[in-house]
Amino acid sequence: MNRDSNVYTVVYASIMVLLVAVLLAFTSQALKSYQKENEDNDKRQQILRSVNVTATADEAKAKYEELIKEAFLVNDKGEKVEGDAFAADYTKSFAQKTYPVFIAEIDGQTKYVMALQGTGLWGPLWGYIALDADTNTIFGTDFSHAGETPGLGAEITNPGFSQQFIGKKIFKNDTFKSVAVVKPGKSAIDQDYVDGISGGTITSQGVDKMLFDSLGGYVQFLTSQKQ
Amino acid sequence: MGLLSNKNKEVLVSPLSKNNPVIIQMLGICSALAVTSKLEPAIVMAISVTVVVAFANVIISLLRNTIPNRIRIIVQLVVVAALVTIVSEVLKAFAYDVNKQLSVFVGLIITNCILMGRLEAFALGNGPWESFLDGIGNGLGYGLILVIVGFFRELLGSGTLLGFQVIPQVFYDWGYVNNGLMILPPMALIVIAVIIWVHRAKNKELQEN
Numbered sequence: 001m002n003r004d005s006n007v008y009t010v011v012y013a014s015i016m017v018l019l020v021a022v023l024l025a026f027t028s029q030a031l032k033s034y035q036k037e038n039e040d041n042d043k044r045q046q047i048l049r050s051v052n053v054t055a056t057a058d059e060a061k062a063k064y065e066e067l068i069k070e071a072f073l074v075n076d077k078g079e080k081v082e083g084d085a086f087a088a089d090y091t092k093s094f095a096q097k098t099y100p101v102f103i104a105e106i107d108g109q110t111k112y113v114m115a116l117q118g119t120g121l122w123g124p125l126w127g128y129i130a131l132d133a134d135t136n137t138i139f140g141t142d143f144s145h146a147g148e149t150p151g152l153g154a155e156i157t158n159p160g161f162s163q164q165f166i167g168k169k170i171f172k173n174d175t176f177k178s179v180a181v182v183k184p185g186k187s188a189i190d191q192d193y194v195d196g197i198s199g200g201t202i203t204s205q206g207v208d209k210m211l212f213d214s215l216g217g218y219v220q221f222l223t224s225q226k227q
Numbered sequence: 228m229g230l231l232s233n234k235n236k237e238v239l240v241s242p243l244s245k246n247n248p249v250i251i252q253m254l255g256i257c258s259a260l261a262v263t264s265k266l267e268p269a270i271v272m273a274i275s276v277t278v279v280v281a282f283a284n285v286i287i288s289l290l291r292n293t294i295p296n297r298i299r300i301i302v303q304l305v306v307v308a309a310l311v312t313i314v315s316e317v318l319k320a321f322a323y324d325v326n327k328q329l330s331v332f333v334g335l336i337i338t339n340c341i342l343m344g345r346l347e348a349f350a351l352g353n354g355p356w357e358s359f360l361d362g363i364g365n366g367l368g369y370g371l372i373l374v375i376v377g378f379f380r381e382l383l384g385s386g387t388l389l390g391f392q393v394i395p396q397v398f399y400d401w402g403y404v405n406n407g408l409m410i411l412p413p414m415a416l417i418v419i420a421v422i423i424w425v426h427r428a429k430n431k432e433l434q435e436n
Contacts, residue, residue: 004296031319149264
């Protein structure tokens with residue numbers, strides 16, 4: 001057979017593309033349910049980490065059901081709206097100004113867990129932040145990223161970074177201020193701040209903006225919950 | 228011909244030093260810069276590339292007598308991309324944490340010049356077993372450089388290895404400071420250059436005039 005003929009080339013390419021497409025579609029379908037479960041458990045682990053509970057993927061579900069008492073969506077006016085807070089796609093729900101809230105009970109204390117959505121240097125950032133019952137003091141945080149540089153921006157997932165937020169306040173004199181992420185050694189005026197990542201300036205700024213923007217959507221809800 | 232005849236041994240071992248893909252063939256430099264700021268991603272990347280280049284080599288070698296010459300690069304790309312996607316899907320289902328580690332690198336594996344280089348230069352002209360050995364050898368040769376660079380960058384840049392603190396606190400108390408420049412890309416290039424320098428100094432026949 002003439003391997004350089006046009007017919008051979010076109011037929012070869014078509015068969016190859018078809019085979020690969022079938023193979024990829026099959027793999028994706030066959031593994032979907034496993035992947036979904038892994039993603040859900042990963043999400044549960046992230047939420048649990050924001051209330052300072054570490055769980056392995058296997059025990060995440062049980063721990064989550066034990067500690068998280070309630071999950072619902074609120075809009076930017078602080079009213080509850082229809083929807084599944086856990087399964088929702090947060091990029092979409094944030095665009096529609098609805099925000100997930102998880103109520104956790106840790107040692108008899110109520111904690112409010114809220115989702116964060118933002119962008120870093122290379123791709124999306126997201127995370128969860130837990131507030132004490134006073135809806136002001138940060139109880140814990142957890143950050144994740146899609147593709148920040150290892151050793152630089154990716155360090156935001158490090159507990160050394162996220163634990164700095166514990167005890168910081170997001171309101172000053174009843175005005176929403178968020179928590180600033182500043183260059184190490186610098187400080188912020190009139191609001192609480194933590195040190196950013198050296199060499200990860202854009203990612204640190206992304207976290208700063210993510211906190212301000214995402215928490216901004218919860219302000220009405222948090223004010224209404226204040227005891 | 229035995230499974231590990233002298234020629235095959237040569238195929239497997241020469242990429243580790245005399246024909247190293249990174250420091251002699253100058254391939255895969257981009258990912259060597261990107262993933263070596265820490266030792267752990269460097270190791271993960273080294274393993275992934277070794278697996279992918281070995282299997283892509285075998286597949287292309289099996290197909291080598293059917294591939295139309297004019298679209299051979301496209302065929303190679305499709306094989307590599309399909310392989311990488313399947314591996315990443317399987318990891319996502321059964322080793323989710325590894326997949327999260329890898330997510331950044333999947334794209335880098337596909338575009339890694341070592342893959343195309345080996346497929347084009349070796350697998351198209353050799354049998355599956357030799358191609359497999361060639362893939363393993365080149366993957367390890369690449370991994371070796373990555374691990375060396377990752378080791379020095381993490382040690383001097385963060386004072387840790389695989390995330391564990393190795394430089395004692397006493398040093399910091401005496402005024403030792405981590406070199407922040409080590410975790411930035413330019414130092415990866417300089418570390419690789421130093422490796423090349425040492426390597427050429429030891430192997431005089433490799434020096435160009």
